[in-house]
Amino acid sequence: MTPSVRGLIGALVLLAIPLSVGAVDPPSIELEILGHPKEVPASSSFYVQVKLTNAGTVPVRGCTIELGQVVSPDPCLALGYRFFKAPRRLDVASVDTVQVLSRREVLAPGQSIERSVRLVSSRQSATGQVHLYAISGQPGALVWSHEAFTIVVAEASYEAKRRAMTTLALFAIYVAGVGWALVRIAKAILPVARRACSS
Amino acid sequence: MFVLSVIPLAWGYLLADRALRESQRWLRWTLAYALGLLSFFIGVNALFYWLPLRWAVHATVALLGLGSVILIYLPGRRPVHVARRLGPIEGPVLAILALTAFFQALFWQMQWSDDDFFIHAPVMALFFRDVFPTQNPYFPHLTFVTHYGRDLTISAVSVLFGEHFLAVQYILTAANQAAAVLVSYFTARRFLQSPAQALWAVVFAFAGINFDGRRGLLETFQNNNSFATLFVFLNVYLFLTALARRSRLLALISGTALGTFAVFYESSFGLLGLTFAFFPMVLCALRWRWRLGYFTGTAIVLVIAGVLALVEGGIVTELAKRHVFRASAGPQFREEERRMSHELKIRIPKPGFTITGPFKGDEYPLWSRRLAEDAGTFVPLLPLTGALMLLRRKPWGILMAGLSALAILIPALIDFGTFNSESLRFLIVGGAGGAMLFGVALGMLWEKARGWGTMPRAIVAVVLAGVASISIWPSARSAYDVLRAAALYPRDHYLVAEEWGCTVVLPHLPCEPIDVSAAIALRPFIRPGDHVLVDFRDDNLATLMSAEATFVTFARTFLSGPGLRIVPEGNPSQMTPLWDAEGFRARVFFATGEVSILDDLDVDYVSLNPANLAPSVYAKIRRDPRLERVVHVEWPGGGAVREAYRVKPAATPEAWTPPRPFRIVSLTKPPEMLARWVYPVTLSLTGDGPGIPRLRLSYEVRLLQGTLANANDEVRLPVTLHRNGSGQWTGTLWLATPYEAGRYEVHLFAWDGSTRSPLRDPSGGPVTFSIDVH
Numbered sequence: 001m002t003p004s005v006r007g008l009i010g011a012l013v014l015l016a017i018p019l020s021v022g023a024v025d026p027p028s029i030e031l032e033i034l035g036h037p038k039e040v041p042a043s044s045s046f047y048v049q050v051k052l053t054n055a056g057t058v059p060v061r062g063c064t065i066e067l068g069q070v071v072s073p074d075p076c077l078a079l080g081y082r083f084f085k086a087p088r089r090l091d092v093a094s095v096d097t098v099q100v101l102s103r104r105e106v107l108a109p110g111q112s113i114e115r116s117v118r119l120v121s122s123r124q125s126a127t128g129q130v131h132l133y134a135i136s137g138q139p140g141a142l143v144w145s146h147e148a149f150t151i152v153v154a155e156a157s158y159e160a161k162r163r164a165m166t167t168l169a170l171f172a173i174y175v176a177g178v179g180w181a182l183v184r185i186a187k188a189i190l191p192v193a194r195r196a197c198s199s
Numbered sequence: 200m201f202v203l204s205v206i207p208l209a210w211g212y213l214l215a216d217r218a219l220r221e222s223q224r225w226l227r228w229t230l231a232y233a234l235g236l237l238s239f240f241i242g243v244n245a246l247f248y249w250l251p252l253r254w255a256v257h258a259t260v261a262l263l264g265l266g267s268v269i270l271i272y273l274p275g276r277r278p279v280h281v282a283r284r285l286g287p288i289e290g291p292v293l294a295i296l297a298l299t300a301f302f303q304a305l306f307w308q309m310q311w312s313d314d315d316f317f318i319h320a321p322v323m324a325l326f327f328r329d330v331f332p333t334q335n336p337y338f339p340h341l342t343f344v345t346h347y348g349r350d351l352t353i354s355a356v357s358v359l360f361g362e363h364f365l366a367v368q369y370i371l372t373a374a375n376q377a378a379a380v381l382v383s384y385f386t387a388r389r390f391l392q393s394p395a396q397a398l399w400a401v402v403f404a405f406a407g408i409n410f411d412g413r414r415g416l417l418e419t420f421q422n423n424n425s426f427a428t429l430f431v432f433l434n435v436y437l438f439l440t441a442l443a444r445r446s447r448l449l450a451l452i453s454g455t456a457l458g459t460f461a462v463f464y465e466s467s468f469g470l471l472g473l474t475f476a477f478f479p480m481v482l483c484a485l486r487w488r489w490r491l492g493y494f495t496g497t498a499i500v501l502v503i504a505g506v507l508a509l510v511e512g513g514i515v516t517e518l519a520k521r522h523v524f525r526a527s528a529g530p531q532f533r534e535e536e537r538r539m540s541h542e543l544k545i546r547i548p549k550p551g552f553t554i555t556g557p558f559k560g561d562e563y564p565l566w567s568r569r570l571a572e573d574a575g576t577f578v579p580l581l582p583l584t585g586a587l588m589l590l591r592r593k594p595w596g597i598l599m600a601g602l603s604a605l606a607i608l609i610p611a612l613i614d615f616g617t618f619n620s621e622s623l624r625f626l627i628v629g630g631a632g633g634a635m636l637f638g639v640a641l642g643m644l645w646e647k648a649r650g651w652g653t654m655p656r657a658i659v660a661v662v663l664a665g666v667a668s669i670s671i672w673p674s675a676r677s678a679y680d681v682l683r684a685a686a687l688y689p690r691d692h693y694l695v696a697e698e699w700g701c702t703v704v705l706p707h708l709p710c711e712p713i714d715v716s717a718a719i720a721l722r723p724f725i726r727p728g729d730h731v732l733v734d735f736r737d738d739n740l741a742t743l744m745s746a747e748a749t750f751v752t753f754a755r756t757f758l759s760g761p762g763l764r765i766v767p768e769g770n771p772s773q774m775t776p777l778w779d780a781e782g783f784r785a786r787v788f789f790a791t792g793e794v795s796i797l798d799d800l801d802v803d804y805v806s807l808n809p810a811n812l813a814p815s816v817y818a819k820i821r822r823d824p825r826l827e828r829v830v831h832v833e834w835p836g837g838g839a840v841r842e843a844y845r846v847k848p849a850a851t852p853e854a855w856t857p858p859r860p861f862r863i864v865s866l867t868k869p870p871e872m873l874a875r876w877v878y879p880v881t882l883s884l885t886g887d888g889p890g891i892p893r894l895r896l897s898y899e900v901r902l903l904q905g906t907l908a909n910a911n912d913e914v915r916l917p918v919t920l921h922r923n924g925s926g927q928w929t930g931t932l933w934l935a936t937p938y939e940a941g942r943y944e945v946h947l948f949a950w951d952g953s954t955r956s957p958l959r960d961p962s963g964g965p966v967t968f969s970i971d972v973h
Contacts, residue, residue, distance in 0.1 A: 037836045043690050045702065045712050047838020064738065099707075103738040104873045116810060116838045118711050123690065159698055160690045167309065167689035174302040174682065181291035181298075188287035 027075045028056035029107075031134035031145045034114065040121045042156040048119055048149075052077065052100065052134055053112040060136055062101035068093030070139045077101055077136045080144075081119055083153070084128035090144045095133060096120070127152045203260050204359045210263040211235025213270040218448060219440065225285075226385040229378045233433045234456075236356075236371075238263060240348060241459050243355040244511060251329045256358040289394045293384055296405055296417075300376035303678045304420040306685040308369040309692035312699065314421035317748035319350055323364050324755040326354040328727040332512055336751055337761045337778060339730070341540045344517040348463035349426045365696035375425035379416070379432050380405060386436040387635070390443075390595035396642030403638030404631045406678075407670035408575040410623070412558075414674040416631055424627075427464040431628065434460060434471050435598060438500060442479070445492045450499040457500060458507025465514045466624040468504075470609065474602045476501060481601065485592055518543060536911070538617050538766055538777055546614035554610045554626075555619035560772030565611055573623065575630030577637040578607060584636035587643075596639055603632030619770045641666065700749045709737035710746035713834045717806055717841035718753035720830045724845065729803040730759035731843075734789055734811050736781065743780040750806065759802045760785030762912040764938055765902070776938075781875055783900075783912040783935040790877040791933050792819035793916050794826065795853065797846050804829070806843040825849060855895040855917070858949030861886035861928070862959050863966045868934070874972050877935050884920060884928040885961065892920040895950040896932055896958065900943050900970075908937040915950065936972045944969050 034049035054060060054077075063076035070076065070092055080095030087094035098117045101107060119130070127150070134145040156164075212231035221227045242259030243252075250258065285293065313319055321336035322345075333350075335343035353371055357364035380401060387397035405416045413419045416428055434457050441449035457475075461468040479493035508515040521542075553562035556569060563569040571579055581603055588596030606629030610622035641663055648659035685692055693699035700715035701708055714735075721731070733750050737743040751758045762782030767775060788796045788805075789812060797805065805826070809817050820826055830843035867881040886892075897915035900908040914935055920928040937943055947958040947966040957965035 035838075037838075040836070045834075046836055047834060049838065062738070099709075099737075102736060104876045118839070123688075156690065159695070163691075163693060163695075163698070164689040166694060167306070167685050167692040170302065170305065171682070171685050171689070174298055177298045178295050181294040184291040185288060188291075 027054060027058050027060045027077070027136040027143065029053065029060070029077055029134040029136040029143070029145050030055045031132065031147050033132065033147050033149055036130075036149050036151065039152040039154055041160070042121055042125050042153050043123050043160045044121050044157060045118050046121060047116045048130075048132070049114065049116050050079070050100075050132070051112055051114045052079075052107065054107045054109050056136075057109050059106045059108045060101070061106055062099055062103045063097075063135070064103060065092060065097050070135070070137075070142060072103070072138070075136065075138055076103075077107060077134065079117055080133040080135050082131045083122040084126060084130075086131045086146075086148075090133075090142075092135065092142070095131075095135075097135070121151075121153050123156075125153050125155050200358075201360050203257075204356065206260050206264045206267065207235035207239040208232065209235075210238055210267045210270070213267050214238070214452070217270050217273065218452060219437075223385055223389075225381060229381040229385070230433075230436075232374060232378050233382060233429055235263075236352060237430070237433070237456055237459055239355065240352045240462075241455070244348075244351060244459075244462065247331050247351070248512075252326050252331070252355065253358050256355050259355075260359075286394055289398050292398060292402070293380065296402065297377040297380040299678050300380050300405060300417055300420075301373045302685075303417055303681050304376045304425065305369055305373035306692060307420075307681050308372060309694060309699075310684065312365060312696075313368070316752075317744045319422060320365065320752040321748055321758075322347065323350045323354045323368070324752045325757070326351060327362060327364075327755055328725075330727065334757070335539060336748075337758050338536075338539050338763075339728075339757045341536055343540060344514050344542070346423060346462060346464055346513055348459070348513070349423045351462075352426070363696065365699070366694045369694065372420050372425040375429040376417070376420050379425070379429040382429065382436055383432040383635075386432060386439065387595055387639075390439055391593055391639065391642075393642060393646065395646055396639045399638035399642035399645070400635040401638070402667070403577070403634040403641075403670065406674035407638065407667065408577060408630055408634040409673055410573065410575055410627050410630050413627075414677045415634075417674050418677055419627060423464055427467050428631075430456070430460045430463055431467050431471065435595075435602075438471075438475055438478075438497075439595065439598065441500065442493055442496050445496060447496075447499065450496045451503060454500040454503025455507060458504035459511065461504070461508035461515045462511055462513040464624070466621070467628060468508065468515070470602055470606050470625070470628060472501060472504060473605055474598060477601055478598055481589075481597055482594060485589065485597075514543065518545075536763065539763065543618060544616040546616070548612055549610075549614035549619075552611050555622050555770045557620050557623040557626075557773050560620050560770040560775065562770070565607070570607070570626075573630075574607065574626035575634055577633035578603070578626075578630055580637055581607070581629075581633045584633065584640050587640055588636060591643070593639070596636060599632045599635055603629045603636065605629075606632065617766065617771060620773045620775075623773070697753070700753060701746065707739075708742050708746045708749070709735045710749055711839060713832060713839045713841050714746070714750055714806075714808075715753050717830055717832045717843060718750045720832055721754045721756075721804060721806060721843045724804065724829050724843075725754055725756045726803075728757070730757045730801055731804045731806055732759045732785055732788065732797065732800060732802045734805075734807040736811065740776050740779060747780050754806075756804075759800050760788075762938070763910050765906055765908060765910075779875070779938045783909045783914050786875070786877045786935045787914050787916060787933050790816065791916065792816040792823070794823055794846070796914070796916055798849070799915055802846050804843055804845055806830070806841065809840055809842060820844065853917075855950065855952075856888050856892040856920075857951050858894050858896075858956075858958065859951065860888060861892070861894065861920075861949070862961045863947070864927075864961060866932075866966075866968060868968070868970065872934075872936050872970055872972050874936055874940050875938055877933055880932045880934045882918065882930045882932055883923070884930065885926050886928065887926055888920070892928065894918045894920065894930070897948045897950065897955065898932070898934065899946045899948070900935075900937050901946065903942055903944060903969075908943060909935070934970075936970070940972050942969060942971050 030053040032051040034051055036048045037046050040046040058075050060075045060077040063070050063078035064072045079098040079100050082095045100115050129148040130151050132147045135142055137143045208231055211234035214234050215221045215227045215230035221230055239259055242262055243255045246255035246258050322333055325336060333343050333345055333347045335341050353368045354364050357367040360367050384397050384401040387400050388394050391397055408415050437453035437456050441453045475497055479497050482493060483489055509519045553564050555562055585600030588600050606625045610625045645663055648656045701710040701712050733747055735743055735746040747758055760782045762779050764776055764779055784796050784800050825847045826844040827847055828842055829845050832841045861884045864883045864885055869878045872878055896918050897913050899913060918930040918932050920930045923929045945968050948955045949958045960966050
């Protein structure tokens with residue numbers, strides 16, 4: 001290998017280093033759960049204290065998520081969660097997401113933040129795990145850090161039950177009205193549905 | 200109290216029964232609702248100029264009650280109620296359409312409340328503080344000329360229902376939708392003299408057309424739309440009935456209804472007025488017979504409507520004031536402020552004869568495909584269907600054709616300046632009218648085919664069913680989605696607004712249920728005219744505005760802190776943000792805790808989330824003697840806290856160091872700056888002053904061509920100087936960056952008492968530095 005070829009290879013390697021750093025060294029976010037409630041009502045808001053540490057070498061900002069996709073051009077960070085069953089495939093659309101940083105805030109390498117994040121409990125009552133994910137990186141190269149905690153999702157509050165009953169009662173009125181109208185139309189159109197002449 | 204709501208309904212019923220002599224039972228009841236609502240609004244609107252809202256409501260109810268008693272005992276001919284049953288198909292189809300219109304609107308609002316919640320909800324809430332005429336909830340120093348009819352009606356009705364105005368909005372909007380179906384159908388049936396044609400017309404208007412982003416009138420109920428739709432059809436009914444009966448009393452009622460409509464939707468009011476003006480001429484020309492009654496009836500309607508519109512308030516009244524009395528927002532107001540004040544400028548004809556696209560702000564000609572996209576597919580057929588109505592001499596069809604044609608032509612003929620992108624208001628009327636006429640044409644074809652043989656009749660039936668299915672499918676799909684969500688997720692549908700605010704269905708708003716609790720806790724402290732600064736932060740402007748609107752709605756107060764954005768040249772689209780929820784001074788306050796900024800912002804209360812603030816800033820706020828904590832809310836189970844502080848006036852005016860001896864030597868700014876953020880800029884100065892100098896500095900941020908980016912939002916804050924050697928000083932200035940990325944120039948000023956002068960460099964020149972904002 002001539003010195004000029006060696007020099008060329010050396011220059012290519014040097015040029016490739018910054019690229020490979022970006023490609024193989026995605027942000028590494030450590031997630032720690034500092035506190036959470038033991039029991040919450042179904043369909044309610046509650047708070048979980050988390051600590052997020054940027055253990056990687058690149059700074060991250062808050063993610064922009066649109067239609068279940070991370071669309072931020074820069075390395076970014078968001079929190080995802082799911083009740084009871086961990087998603088089979090780790091994609092953003094399969095979890096509920098929470099913004100922990102704005103796009104204008106930066107979590108520098110080595111820096112930590114503590115946040116109280118609002119989650120919304122599941123609709124059904126059960127005891128199980130809440131799977132929490134720190135989602136970081138760029139579209140197509142997201143890194144997921146996972147933590148979980150056990151929670152009892154109790155019955156929904158009186159207000160939630162009252163809401164459900166009111167909505168269902170209104171829905172029943174609609175269905176009954178439309179059903180009545182459809183029967184009337186059927187009677188008008190279908191010969192078999194018409195009453196036989198009494199004479 | 201809610202029992203009193205029967206009185207406007209009774210008045211409406213008696214008006215329909217005794218004055219209009221309406222014989223159709225279903226129409227009579229629908230008119231009872233529509234006329235009751237309109238009459239109630241007329242009373243409240245008139246009395247609200249002199250009385251508080253609650254008094255105005257009760258006085259109106261009393262007047263309507265008195266009027267009802269008079270109508271009951273008024274001697275006169277009772278109407279003959281002819282029982283005209285609905286046909287075996289038309290009745291059920293109409294029922295399905297009206298029920299769907301009602302419940303689709305109701306369930307959608309129970310989840311999402313409104314499209315433009317950010318403006319309507321705070322305006323409705325401020326009516327309870329007797330803020331009238333309307334004021335902009337975000338920029339109270341600006342006049343706010345708007346069509347407030349819908350908002351005032353809802354607030355006024357809700358006085359009778361425990362002031363639960365969002366729940367009342369949901370019910371009224373849903374009822375308007377169902378009433379619009381019935382009024383439009385029965386009017387069309389009467390004047391077309393064909394139940395089938397009327398049914399086709401109404402089905403196509405409500406379910407068979409796709410406007411830009413909305414599927415038929417069924418899905419066009421948000422904001423003012425349900426009121427606009429109902430009152431357009433009501434006015435058409437009243438006008439045609441007044442002409443047909445040649446009754447002066449009906450003309451009087453019709454004129455009053457039309458004039459009042461101007462406060463609800465001035466664009467549709469103008470359209471109806473113009474259409475009514477041309478209508479008798481067309482009718483007489485068609486019949487080759489001169490009927491003076493048509494002209495006098497129309498003249499009565501238009502004169503009464505015009506006089507009423509000129510005096511009752513709203514945009515038409517304001518326009519008249521400006522042109523007749525030469526009253527103006529004033530030359531001291533900037534273009535951005537004029538736009539926020541809804542100051543309308545009209546120029547005829549519009550150059551280019553083009554329509555401005557509502558969402559892009561671009562121009563397109565009348566023959567563009569875009570017209571069919573924005574106004575619906577039946578608009579290109581309007582010349583044919585309109586000609587058909589003329590040929591068949593169908594007065595209702597001719598009126599609707601005229602209304603639709605004008606609705607399409609006006610946004611191309613009249614230049615509304617920066618409001619050109621509101622063209623959708625006209626195009627929806629044109630599109631719905633075009634769809635109705637197309638429906639009538641199909642109805643005529645169907646009636647014609649009834650006389651044909653079995654095979655041709657079957658072919659026509661299949662074709663009509665096919666056209667109807669294709670047209671109705673998107674509306675049916677959209678209604679199905681809304682109704683399915685109600686059945687599957689009933690807990691996510693809210694009638695109690697306090698439970699709805701910032702909750703499960705709106706997970707990505709930067710506010711949380713605890714913010715609603717804090718707003719409700721703050722409400723008793725607020726006095727009329729108070730301003731609140733709130734601490735919401737988000738990258739998405741629309742969600743941020745919704746969060747702030749939610750807070751001020753529940754606290755029933757004005758917001759402090761938003762900033763005006765630069766209005767772009769040309770026609771801004773509807774999507775162009777005109778203001779930003781995180782103004783320059785608001786951002787600097789939350790970054791520094793500097794209370795003197797609150798004086799400049801005219802803030803009475805500050806609501807904050809301690810977790811959002813730097814610990815040192817929160818500590819500064821807590822120990823500041825001018826800030827008194829009045830609200831402290833903790834979420835049950837912990838994890839979140841909200842606080843609100845009353846801003847007390849300064850006991851003694853703060854003494855500032857005179858800036859004259861100081862010169863800026865250099866300044867250090869951060870290497871990278873992002874839009875809508877706050878950064879410290881280190882200033883190095885020379886000069887001499889006693890003790891620890893405390894300068895009062897301010898800055899303007901301008902685009903390179905000179906346009907001011909922080910109009911009405913000049914940040915003025917103290918900079919404490921630290922000695923850095925003999926005659927050498929350093930200090931930190933907090934710089935709020937503009938709303939958009941770009942290159943800007945920052946001009947620094949120093950304040951000596953109330954005098955502002957440029958801060959100087961050692962050579963005596965003004966200090967200006969440029970920033971690149973990403």
